[in-house]
Amino acid sequence: MPDAAEARTRLRADCTRCAGLCCVAPAFVASADFAIDKPAGHACPNLRDDDRCGIHAELRERGFPGCTVFDCFGAGQQTVQVTFAGALPWRDSPEQAAAVFAAFGVQRLLHELLWYLAEALALPAAAPLHRELAAMRGRVERLTAADAGELAAADAGVLQAEAGALLLSVSELARAGVRRRPPAGARREPASGGGRGVLQRRRADQRNADLAGADLRRVDLRGASLRGALLIGADLRGADLQLTDLLGADLRGADVRGADLSGALFLTRRQVAGARGDAATSLPAGLEHPPHWGAA
Structure with a gap:
């Protein structure tokens, strides 16, 4: 069984293979995390035409610490390169933008689940649940390879709840018997x-x-x-x-x-x-x- 670090390698964001989705899809609310309000589905004014952040090296200093902690778990490149086969429809076809952003949201949830499942499968204490964990990982991985229509039809919330219950059982196994000091x-x-x-x-x-x-x-x-x-x-x-x-x-x-x-x-x-x-x-x-x- 690969360790969690190895299994999570593909769950890292690769902005060179994305299209700035995290700078467009989510909404920003002016706060300690973001210097401005930004509606969902609208490009951040700091996003350049090459899909790179124009103030990336100064995000914290410029009032955008929330951007520095955002993690898509690799969902951005999966959405662009797999779900939409390398196309950039949110720029090239504005009428498809909503489908792109919806797919990105589902992919991000799925990739975060894969992060947790990778760790769970690497925990020796979770051995009694490895079969169920592997089956769940297979279900999630198959869905990450689906097209936009399948992703839109998927009940990601149900899948998240099922995985959450399984991960709770893993947590209880891993924490059982820990002797804490008074x-x-x-x-x-x-x-x-x-x-x-x-x-x-x-x-x-x-x-x-x-x-x-x-x-x-x-x-x-x-x-x-x-x-x-x-x-x-x-x-x-x-x-x-x-x-x-x-x-x-x-x-x-x-x-x-x-x-x-x-x-x-x-x-x-x-x-x-x-x-x-x-x-x-x-x-x-x-x-x-x-x-x-x-x-x-």
């Missing part, structure tokens, strides 16, 4: 405009928990589930996140300096890029320290 507790700083109270103790299951701004410094989170948790601005400096399920967790602005994420489950490049780390932050194989973290 919880040291985690303080919760009051939010501006009124406190949200104090996080009294760390529990193993923090799925979908609101931990924005939580003080989790040096907390033993091994084997915990932070799946879908809101960790915006959380302080995770020095935290131990071995076998911590981070699928869908929002790590924007989370401080992971010195944290051990090397064995975290279902971590993506987007999450890493959105966090604040340093050279002492340990990451899983196949994930690199983003340039804005400084020297790694």
